[in-house]
Amino acid sequence: MRGLIIGRFLPLHRGHQYLIDTALTIVSHLTICVRDTRDATIPLVTRISWLKEMYPEAQIIGMPDLEDDLDTHAWASHTQSFLGFTPDIFFSSETYGDEFAKILGIRHIMVDQARLAFPVYAAEVRKDPFYYWNYLEPCVRGYFALRIRVLGAESTGKTTLCQELARCYKTSWVPEYGREYTERVKKGFSEGMWTSQEFIHIAREQNRLEDQMARQANRLLICDTDSLATAVWHERYMKFWSPIIANFGSTQHYDLTLVTGDEIPFVQDGFRDGEGIRNWMTQRFIHLLKERGEHYALVEGSPEERLAFAIQEIQSIVKKKSYSLNS
Known part of the structure; x- marks a missing residue:
């Protein structure tokens, strides 16, 4: 069974890891697409290296971004075309996940949307990584x-x-x-x-x-x-x-x-x-x-x-x- 996660990982934190760890307990093959956004403050190669170090069992690939972040139909088509296959399950912690998965005709598993397990958001980490230090792995801490x-x-x-x-x-x-x-x-x-x-x-x-x-x-x-x-x-x-x-x-x-x-x-x-x-x-x-x-x-x-x-x-x-x- 194939699973899919899409994210920017700006930066990778324990909340992301909770999502990935959950997916790995359910699927036998997990693909993690790292969005190559134009306004990313952390290089794509760095973000990919973090994920490869933490999750060698997963397939980690950089993914070209779309200008319209809110066009779910465009993202579904783009993802399917980019991957060359349709996954069985889409994992996310975001509200768009249901519609995205529905368009692809696959299952969506929502993981900790309320951030109860790990109350952390990437945008907040970027503002003050020192405050969220305990939510970061050593490879990410070394960057900050x-x-x-x-x-x-x-x-x-x-x-x-x-x-x-x-x-x-x-x-x-x-x-x-x-x-x-x-x-x-x-x-x-x-x-x-x-x-x-x-x-x-x-x-x-x-x-x-x-x-x-x-x-x-x-x-x-x-x-x-x-x-x-x-x-x-x-x-x-x-x-x-x-x-x-x-x-x-x-x-x-x-x-x-x-x-x-x-x-x-x-x-x-x-x-x-x-x-x-x-x-x-x-x-x-x-x-x-x-x-x-x-x-x-x-x-x-x-x-x-x-x-x-x-x-x-x-x-x-x-x-x-x-x-x-x-x-």
Whole structure:
């Protein structure tokens, strides 16, 4: 028996999942059509990937949209033509479902129209995903988590600030993979012993870790460096700029960038060798951010002043988005 669900999934939430889970207990084959609407704020490929991850047993396909959202007859004809078959059951939580199914000559099963099981609507989630955080799966949370990027030269308090922010917001933070790689593989920095391929590996892994940790984040993700910083480290050790490595950063999005100042004393930890270039690196970060048109905030002062300033910047971003951080 074939079942059909049509939706935008902007975004996928527990209410949608309740509908899908119900359908899967009734039919042996379920097709989920994801509408490719022009005004979608979330890419079709992203929405499809969420559903494929959550429901590998279902057939997930992107569906061309119709301009008239209220023409049920047109939608029934469009759906039948697009699918190339007529399903046995149409599942929905909407009032149009009865007429849609009747036109197709199939059964309609209404699932929780009143939203009693999961009182959530996609439009409300889009307005404030933080408020509805518990109605979202990790893959969806990773999309909505605000990413706070912290850049800085060696011994400028970058990691300390990341750890303190993560503690304050009870969330996860992404460690600097380049540091871990250096300690584990390189046994410390040494000019002339690096290859561009290693930096490519570090940039790729930094992005992977960031996307992975975003799924675990409590609304905010604190990122200790990024792949752009990897490009700067490559420039520092290999003596030339690599557009390939810098381009790894184009796939990532950050809601706030903090640059830690180099006015504090340098502390040697056995691996650092960049005391003399701290100011160059700080200015290089600022130059690159300006060149890319990316807003940043310079963090200076005592550890307490830095933390207070960073929290103020984060709260400003959250307020601007009208999100409920304390939900």
